[in-house]
Amino acid sequence: MKTDLQDIIATNAQDIITTNAQRSILVLQELIMSPIETMGEGTILIDRRIYVQTMYQYISSIASLANK
Numbered sequence: 757m758k759t760d761l762q763d764i765i766a767t768n769a770q771d772i773i774t775t776n777a778q779r780s781i782l783v784l785q786e787l788i789m790s791p792i793e794t795m796g797e798g799t800i801l802i803d804r805r806i807y808v809q810t811m812y813q814y815i816s817s818i819a820s821l822a823n824k
Contacts, residue, residue, distance in 0.1 A: 774819055777815045777816070777818055784808045
């Protein structure tokens with residue numbers, strides 16, 4: 757049973773990683789268009805664009821590794 761599961765994971769790993777990366781990139785593309793927001797009660801500002809760009813690069817790297 758364990759071997760069967762390992763075979764399934766090995767066979768589908770590239771598709772799973774690529775699909776998850778594509779979904780994540782779509783979410784990040786939505787986020788990158790959103791404005792800077794105030795978080796909580798105070799003056800903490802988070803520029804989502806910086807976060808999104810970093811995550812986009814990270815996810816793109818994973819997807820590119822999966823396609824090798």
